[in-house]
Amino acid sequence: MSLASVMRAEAALLVPTYDRYKVLLRKGRGVYVYDDAGRAYLDLLSGIGVNALGYGHPAIRKALLPQADKLIHVSNFFYHDYQAELAKRLTRLSGLDRAFFSNSGTEAWEAALKFARAHARTHSKNGAHPAWRILALEDSFHGRTFGSLSTTATAKYREPFEPLVPGVRFVRANDVRDLERKFDPTVCAVGIETIQGESGVKPVTREFLQAARGLATRYGALLIIDEIQCGLGRTGRWFAYQHHGILPDMLTVAKPLAAGLPLGALLTTDAVSRSIKPGMHGTTFGGGPLACAVAIAVIDTIEREGLLEHVGEVGEYFRQQLLELQDRHDSILEVRGCGLMLAAELDSADLAKAVHLGMLKRRIILNRTHDTVLRFLPPFILERKHVDHAIETLDAVMTSAEKSAKIPVPSHARSKQ
Numbered sequence: 152m153s154l155a156s157v158m159r160a161e162a163a164l165l166v167p168t169y170d171r172y173k174v175l176l177r178k179g180r181g182v183y184v185y186d187d188a189g190r191a192y193l194d195l196l197s198g199i200g201v202n203a204l205g206y207g208h209p210a211i212r213k214a215l216l217p218q219a220d221k222l223i224h225v226s227n228f229f230y231h232d233y234q235a236e237l238a239k240r241l242t243r244l245s246g247l248d249r250a251f252f253s254n255s256g257t258e259a260w261e262a263a264l265k266f267a268r269a270h271a272r273t274h275s276k277n278g279a280h281p282a283w284r285i286l287a288l289e290d291s292f293h294g295r296t297f298g299s300l301s302t303t304a305t306a307k308y309r310e311p312f313e314p315l316v317p318g319v320r321f322v323r324a325n326d327v328r329d330l331e332r333k334f335d336p337t338v339c340a341v342g343i344e345t346i347q348g349e350s351g352v353k354p355v356t357r358e359f360l361q362a363a364r365g366l367a368t369r370y371g372a373l374l375i376i377d378e379i380q381c382g383l384g385r386t387g388r389w390f391a392y393q394h395h396g397i398l399p400d401m402l403t404v405a406k407p408l409a410a411g412l413p414l415g416a417l418l419t420t421d422a423v424s425r426s427i428k429p430g431m432h433g434t435t436f437g438g439g440p441l442a443c444a445v446a447i448a449v450i451d452t453i454e455r456e457g458l459l460e461h462v463g464e465v466g467e468y469f470r471q472q473l474l475e476l477q478d479r480h481d482s483i484l485e486v487r488g489c490g491l492m493l494a495a496e497l498d499s500a501d502l503a504k505a506v507h508l509g510m511l512k513r514r515i516i517l518n519r520t521h522d523t524v525l526r527f528l529p530p531f532i533l534e535r536k537h538v539d540h541a542i543e544t545l546d547a548v549m550t551s552a553e554k555s556a557k558i559p560v561p562s563h564a565r566s567k568q
């Protein structure tokens with residue numbers, strides 16, 4: 152089917168949840184995806200932070216193809232070879248004790264919220280009402296299902312679906328005083344993205360994370376860290392909280408975990424998991440043999456190929472190039488992030504939109520988030536030469552977009568728009 156006929160068919164048949172770019176993708180290799188005409192696009196978004204090993208990585212093919220032949224799915228009534236193997240790796244890397252596997256990020260986060268409530272119920276004293284409140288951060292994003300949405304701050308995601316799950320209060324990110332003020336014995340958990348992704352790659356400070364850790368411990372509440380976007384190596388360490396010397400009680404991961412197969416994981420402590428009994432929570436698809444076998448290959452490949460060091464090194468090079476670009480463009484207000492989770496905040500939404508689409512026209516894929524922020528979540532196998540090409544193109548696209556933004560539109564032309 153051609154792009155035009157796919158567009159027509161989707162417009163007639165799909166619920167219009169997405170506003171897609173007019174590109175029909177057919178293939179991927181390395182850091183490139185290819186459209187229906189065989190044109191290559193440099194992918195600096197990697198399927199929104201999913202394709203960490205790029206496209207067509209031999210280690211993924213090697214894990215995927217034979218396993219697809221043997222066993223794709225079994226229910227969670229049965230054992231298979233890979234859940235414990237994957238849990239062994241994830242617990243070793245995170246410092247936590249146990250795993251629950253889901254299909255997506257939002258489901259991992261849902262599990263964390265439910266387990267926090269269950270843990271509080273188990274530990275409520277002398278018939279007192281169990282702690283129930285969950286603290287989340289302003290500008291957070293934890294997913295689209297009701298529990299996750301209730302802890303997601305952005306009004307445009309929440310409002311069409313209200314009322315949401317009760318018991319959530321929002322705290323200003325990086326405002327320790329606000330966190331202290333809102334912490335009390337009714338709080339069962341505080342949930343934090345170590346680097347807020349959707350809201351424009353905003354790192355949470357070490358001071359705030361450490362304060363959250365301390366307050367959670369003091370009140371017997373749980374610290375839940377969401378690394379669905381920033382975890383599993385994207386910042387140059389396995390987990391971004393490891394830059395800050397803290398250990399959460401629960402951790403959620405997903406996006407890059409199974410190289411594009413749907414898989415999420417909630418990692419937690421023995422203490423929390425003691426509150427969960429068989430039947431209390433579960434999933435049909437989560438943690439299937441195919442997804443888990445591939446996830447094991449993802450982790451082993453990141454280790455074998457030294458990709459954490461590579462992400463740190465090429466990410467820092469990318470960040471430096473963005474800072475140099477900022478020197479040439481006053482419209483870049485700030486460069487943020489670390490490793491291969493980077494962003495440039497521009498001074499207007501219109502400019503960011505023009506740059507984003509201008510880059511796509513030049514066949515470089517990035518993403519615009521929070522209206523004004525250009526976000527980069529490239530595959531971990533990105534090289535300096537790709538960064539150079541991206542920065543050179545960005546420089547040219549920004550120069551031209553800034554020029555057109557400055558040309559006043561004549562009033563007669565404006566009224567025709």
Ligand SMILES: Cc1ncc(COP(=O)(O)O)c(C=O)c1O
Nearest residue numbers: 255256257292293294348379380
């Ligand atoms: C930090 C964070 N949490 C949760 C989610 C939800 O994950 P999913 O889309 O897999 O449900 C996302 C997705 O972008 C995310 O970035």
